Amino acid sequence: xxxxxxxxxxxxxxxxxxxxxxxxVPVLNLASLTAIPLxxxxxxxxxxxxxxxxxxxxxxxxxxxSKEDLGLLKAAAYRxxxxxxxxxxxxxxxxxxxxEIAVSDAVVAAYLKAIANTNAFxxxxxxxxxxxQLPAITDEYRNALLK
Numbered sequence: 040x041x042x043x044x045x046x047x048x049x050x051x052x053x054x055x056x057x058x059x060x061x062x063x064v065p066v067l068n069l070a071s072l073t074a075i076p077l078x079x080x081x082x083x084x085x086x087x088x089x090x091x092x093x094x095x096x097x098x099x100x101x102x103x104x105s106k107e108d109l110g111l112l113k114a115a116a117y118r119x120x121x122x123x124x125x126x127x128x129x130x131x132x133x134x135x136x137x138x139e140i141a142v143s144d145a146v147v148a149a150y151l152k153a154i155a156n157t158n159a160f161x162x163x164x165x166x167x168x169x170x171x172q173l174p175a176i177t178d179e180y181r182n183a184l185l186k
Contacts (some may be wrong), residue, residue: 077113078106082185085114092143113184115142119150120184125175128161130154 084091093111104112118140122133132154134140137147157173164171 075109076186077110079110080185081110081114081117084110085117085185088141090141090143091115091118091146093146115146116150117181117184118142119147120176120181123154123176125173128165128170128173129158130173130176 091111091114093108093115119132119134119142122140124131124133132151134147134151137144140147161171161173
C-alpha cells in the first residue's frame, strides 16, 4: 500500500514538474519520494502556514534536486494529501486553490490533475473487469513524507 501511495505522489509531482515544450510528459522521477531522507526535519514547514512555492528547472530529475527543493516538494505533498479522501474508490480532493493550504497554485493544479488521472486509471480497469481498490491516504503515509 505504501508503494502505491508513493506512486500516486510521484505521479502528482511528475505532472507538476513538466517541461513546457513537452506538455503532459513527466520529466521528474519522484517514485521514491518517501524513501529519500532529508538533511533536516520539515515538520514545521509541512504543518505550518508558510507559503510553499516549488520552482524546478525543466527536465529536472530527482538526483539533481537540492535537499531544500526535495523538502519543499515533500512538505507540499504532506499538505495536499491532507485534503484528499478516498470515497467510493475515487480520490476526492477538498481543495481548489493553493492558497487554501499555502502552496503554489501550479503545484496544487498538478496534484489535482494527477488525482484525476489516477481515478481515470482505476475506472478504466474497472470497465475492463480488472477492478482495483485504491488505498486510502493515511496519516502513516503522510508522516513518511516528513522524513
